[in-house]
Amino acid sequence: MKKKIVFHLSTALFFSLVATLAKAQTVDDAVMMSKKQWCNGLTYMHSSWREYWEGTSKRENKNLGVVSTQSVMLMSNYGVSDKLNVIVTVPYVWTHASAGTLHGLKGFQDIDLDLKYEFFSKKIGKGTLSLIAVGSFSTPLTNYENDFMPMSIGLGSTNLTGRLTVDYQSGIFFATLSSAYSWRSDVTIDRTSYYTDEIHYTNKVDMPNQLNSNLLFGIRKTNLTVQAVVMNMYTFGGFDIRKNDMPFVSNQMNMTSLGGHVKYFIPFVPNLELIGGADFVIDVPQLRISGRNMGQSSTYTAGLYYVLSMKKSKK
Amino acid sequence: MKNIFISFSVLVGLMMTATGCQKDVSNRTSNLPALQTGNTDPNAGSWKLVLMSRPDSFAVAAPVATTSPLYIADLFEIKALQQNITKDQANTIKYWAAGGMLRWNEIMRGLVAKYNLPPVQNPDGTYPIPNANNPLAYPLFPFSNPPYAARAYSYVSAAQYDALVACWFYKAKYNRPAPYVVADTVVSAKFINKTDLPSYPSEASVMAGVTAEMMKLLFPGEIANIEALLQQQELATIMSGAATRADITAGEALGRQVAELFITRARGDNAGKAVGTPTDWSNFITIQTNQGLTPWFSLETPKRPPMLPLFYKVKGFLLDSATVVSLRPDPPPAVGSDQMNKDVAEVSGYVNNPTRDNLHIVQYWADGVGTYTPPGHWNAIAAEDFIKQNYSEVRWARNLALLNMTLMDAAIVCWDIKYHFFNPRPSQVDPSIKTLTGVPNFPAYVSGHSVFSGSASTILGYLIPANAAKYTAMASEAAMSRLVGGIHYRTDCEVGISVGNNVGSHAILRAQNDGAN
Numbered sequence A: 001m002k003k004k005i006v007f008h009l010s011t012a013l014f015f016s017l018v019a020t021l022a023k024a025q026t027v028d029d030a031v032m033m034s035k036k037q038w039c040n041g042l043t044y045m046h047s048s049w050r051e052y053w054e055g056t057s058k059r060e061n062k063n064l065g066v067v068s069t070q071s072v073m074l075m076s077n078y079g080v081s082d083k084l085n086v087i088v089t090v091p092y093v094w095t096h097a098s099a100g101t102l103h104g105l106k107g108f109q110d111i112d113l114d115l116k117y118e119f120f121s122k123k124i125g126k127g128t129l130s131l132i133a134v135g136s137f138s139t140p141l142t143n144y145e146n147d148f149m150p151m152s153i154g155l156g157s158t159n160l161t162g163r164l165t166v167d168y169q170s171g172i173f174f175a176t177l178s179s180a181y182s183w184r185s186d187v188t189i190d191r192t193s194y195y196t197d198e199i200h201y202t203n204k205v206d207m208p209n210q211l212n213s214n215l216l217f218g219i220r221k222t223n224l225t226v227q228a229v230v231m232n233m234y235t236f237g238g239f240d241i242r243k244n245d246m247p248f249v250s251n252q253m254n255m256t257s258l259g260g261h262v263k264y265f266i267p268f269v270p271n272l273e274l275i276g277g278a279d280f281v282i283d284v285p286q287l288r289i290s291g292r293n294m295g296q297s298s299t300y301t302a303g304l305y306y307v308l309s310m311k312k313s314k315k
Numbered sequence B: 001m002k003n004i005f006i007s008f009s010v011l012v013g014l015m016m017t018a019t020g021c022q023k024d025v026s027n028r029t030s031n032l033p034a035l036q037t038g039n040t041d042p043n044a045g046s047w048k049l050v051l052m053s054r055p056d057s058f059a060v061a062a063p064v065a066t067t068s069p070l071y072i073a074d075l076f077e078i079k080a081l082q083q084n085i086t087k088d089q090a091n092t093i094k095y096w097a098a099g100g101m102l103r104w105n106e107i108m109r110g111l112v113a114k115y116n117l118p119p120v121q122n123p124d125g126t127y128p129i130p131n132a133n134n135p136l137a138y139p140l141f142p143f144s145n146p147p148y149a150a151r152a153y154s155y156v157s158a159a160q161y162d163a164l165v166a167c168w169f170y171k172a173k174y175n176r177p178a179p180y181v182v183a184d185t186v187v188s189a190k191f192i193n194k195t196d197l198p199s200y201p202s203e204a205s206v207m208a209g210v211t212a213e214m215m216k217l218l219f220p221g222e223i224a225n226i227e228a229l230l231q232q233q234e235l236a237t238i239m240s241g242a243a244t245r246a247d248i249t250a251g252e253a254l255g256r257q258v259a260e261l262f263i264t265r266a267r268g269d270n271a272g273k274a275v276g277t278p279t280d281w282s283n284f285i286t287i288q289t290n291q292g293l294t295p296w297f298s299l300e301t302p303k304r305p306p307m308l309p310l311f312y313k314v315k316g317f318l319l320d321s322a323t324v325v326s327l328r329p330d331p332p333p334a335v336g337s338d339q340m341n342k343d344v345a346e347v348s349g350y351v352n353n354p355t356r357d358n359l360h361i362v363q364y365w366a367d368g369v370g371t372y373t374p375p376g377h378w379n380a381i382a383a384e385d386f387i388k389q390n391y392s393e394v395r396w397a398r399n400l401a402l403l404n405m406t407l408m409d410a411a412i413v414c415w416d417i418k419y420h421f422f423n424p425r426p427s428q429v430d431p432s433i434k435t436l437t438g439v440p441n442f443p444a445y446v447s448g449h450s451v452f453s454g455s456a457s458t459i460l461g462y463l464i465p466a467n468a469a470k471y472t473a474m475a476s477e478a479a480m481s482r483l484v485g486g487i488h489y490r491t492d493c494e495v496g497i498s499v500g501n502n503v504g505s506h507a508i509l510r511a512q513n514d515g516a517n
Helices: B002-022 B069-083 B087-097 B100-115 B146-174 B203-218 B220-239 B245-267 B278-290 B321-326 B338-352 B356-364 B373-389 B393-421 B448-463 B465-484 B490-512
Strands: A037-049 A051-054 A057-060 A067-079 A084-097 A106-108 A110-124 A127-140 A159-170 A173-184 A209-220 A224-236 A255-265 A272-281 A298-309
Touching (some): A224 A272, B069 B220, B087 B220, B100 B203, B100 B220, B146 B245, B146 B373, B146 B393, B146 B448, B203 B245, B220 B245, B338 B490, B356 B465, B373 B465, B448 B465, B448 B490
Antiparallel strands (some): A037 A298, A084 A106, A084 A110, A127 A159, A159 A173, A173 A209, A209 A224, A224 A255, A255 A272, A272 A298
């Protein structure tokens, strides 16, 4: 029987000013679980920033110091078929500021359900081209406080995301381009009024939609993946944090990051995979690559995945 | 498999459409019906004024006869305007028709929120001070923090009230009916409810004139926007058939004149000196230290000078300075005393494991940076209840003036207590206390939210007795939100409510005797 590679989470948390979007990113790669294989994992993430963009202007804040977001995420990925995977992730998130008086918050953030479908796979040239579509639904698991940024654990919106992934692998080398558009629901805050670029007399906040894009490339073998990762998050609308104002859920949050991720199946321990990664939000004003209304975070992830085969041991 | 994919795509598409449709956030007061005045308060011209000595201190010339060519020309102006009302114009008429006092109050809250941002420190660690003579240079003027805001709301409301009392005086004196009454074949009432209130001078333009002048004093960077709103309200009023051009012109002039009286007072009420000097700031510390007490210090980095420490010297509308001092409570528990240790431990207990309900009330009442402040919050509470009362515009003005004069005096009394006792915040006494909202940059005792809320709930409970219990409960929740948020001791909140109630009682004395009951 052919052993198929299985997987997992890469990382990529979008570590904003808020600790938003602690999302599993198995959804953004081109690797499929085979039928009746079930992968379960646990990932720890540490993301922190000292400088952030207030609108487009970068600053630090001595009353926050370093703001860190940590999370532990449970992930479960089941192969309904070789072409269709179902993925569920549940993160527990906590925040901390190293200076000033603001208290961190903690709690379960947003559950994310994904259907990942490989609808095209064909040998082209020396390699294989795959096209994958992912539909995702995420919603807060708890009624967490979303209006205490940057200490909130999430933004509180319910999101529907459509993703398209193109992957080409030739030998051990591969490249993946993946883009996801998220429709974000209004959110409710505890206040009855708020100011964006005008006053609003309501507790509902219109959340601008978002595009998340990734480029992954590197080597991918049966037991090892090493990849460089470029990520971009772009928000269609929203407003800028004013000078010395607090951040808000509907800010325009943009960022670009560079990083590297590794996934490795440990020899001698069958079906156990280790993952690790590091991602850094970059600021290259010369190329007009800067963040907006987010922290310039450095994020480190480490995780452990275990693959079970649900097939009967005969066959 | 193909089927699965197709149905999946369809499902995702449907869900996306569903969320797309939800994106329709509108304000609670966006689609209000036109003001339906129960009682037009025809005798409001005799109500007790705040600053004006007589309702006819400023002369308003008698209107021309409704048979004169000038009046007829005015009617035809309205007729022409009413023939081509666009959808946007209709919306503007409806917006103002819900109540001019309501709308100006909402606009005012928006200005306060816009300007409620503390300046960023200079590179050398000092803080720049906003300059009224150069409002658009950073730091923008004003920094509309709670005391600034309390005073601003109060001046606007008090001036609106005096101006509308004068307006009602002349309405009764000249008794010229609205255009839709005089010439109902030429002019109709568009998107408004007809009343038998005389239209000369127009109450809409009186409030536009007086409010615009007051706002320009308080938010000098907004002059163009404010004048545009004045023009908008006046045109909407003419288009609605409620007033002629002459009604509007006379009213606006009256409003602007009344404002001058308040502006002169504002320039001399000591608010301009409330920032204090470095000597003032260090004196507070010396006074505490000499008594063997622990002085307050700023928890910001770099340390920011205390917020408007001399605001207690501002001249209020209701209380004289002796009364302000007489409302001072007993001192707070001293740092290090058993009582203070107990108080600190209680705060610590609340912040370490906050419940979601507590987080909710902390944020609901936070009213911090970038918001319309606690006085603005009580304006919002009041306004949304006043909408249901079918008040006339002049009664709206009277009740908002009572509320806002109360809140300004509450700020003065509270600042007197804060800087008299100069008591540290919980996070200063116990640095392990991390807070669930920003720590305001002024001393703890007594809680500003509590004094504001105690005073506002008292006067509002008098004005709408059916809601008194609700206001008391809200005030109590607002006060406790500061305890569970970790920025105040219980004593600050409980004493603050009681001080606020005392301020509110003084306001009730005025309300009982202003002729409006």
